Amino acid sequence: MDTVSKTKWPIIVGMAPALLIYLVFAIVPILISFYYSTMSWNGFSDMEFIGLANFREALGDPIFWQSLKNNLYVVAASVFGQVPIALFFALLLNRKLKGGKIFRTIGFMPVVISTVIISLVWGMMYNSRNGLFNQLLGAVGLESWAQNWLGDPKWAMISVCITIIWQFIGLYLIIFLAGLQNIPDELYEAAEIDGASGFKKTLNITLPMMKETIIVAVILCISGSLRTFDLIYVMTSGGPGHSTEVLAMYMFDQTFSSTRFGYGSTLSIFIFIFSLGLVYLATLILRRKSAAD
Structure with a gap:
């Protein structure tokens, strides 16, 4: 108890700068967005309080629903594409392959390259x-494809999802x-003594021990997918016919191109709500499945 009381204030002081930055750059903008979402404002004239009119307009806006659907496509492609493929290659590279560090570097390079490039x-x-x-399709005689x-x-x-x-x-x-x-290597050594094959070790040791890491990866994947903007903006600008427009792009367009700051703030609130909802749902499903196993 004495140790806890002695270290409590140093911990609080150490966390205070990070907490302050988080409040200023994350929590406060969200609260401001809630305020702006009840206003009709073009950024120059006086604000006009309109209550929940922006929310009603968004719920009746077909482009909003199209953007949401496209966002869900991106989320599904990311969760069921990035996570399984990354886990597969991680299992391969974890086998101490020759040149493994080179493959890790090559695999990580797209993450650090500019999204615009x-x-x-x-x-x-x-x-x-x-x-x-x-050109490749034509080279193998599949021009019709x-x-x-x-x-x-x-x-x-x-x-775009690819x-x-x-x-x-x-x-x-x-x-x-x-992850x-x-x-621990001891788990694999014990499994080898019991005659377990490589596949059984992966199925009964590796994957159960990786469950928490996989849950974290899925949460990051969902939250990152709902913020997708720059890649689609450069590749298609949301076209053709809003077929690739996502919520972040639609919010940007309404806020800065159409100067509808109130409506843009409403869209940002919906992005926030959907993010929390999907992350909570994914966490609930994965943890229930983990507990059942």
């Missing part, structure tokens, strides 16, 4: 006339590698 490069690869993908990848509403969202998956696999790869290295 990634968007431009993948945009050129998707080019309908002389893009890499259509060539598509206008970013100009066709049927393919635009899929193409790029997003590729960009962030390396982030979760590093997270999973860190794998924390699993």
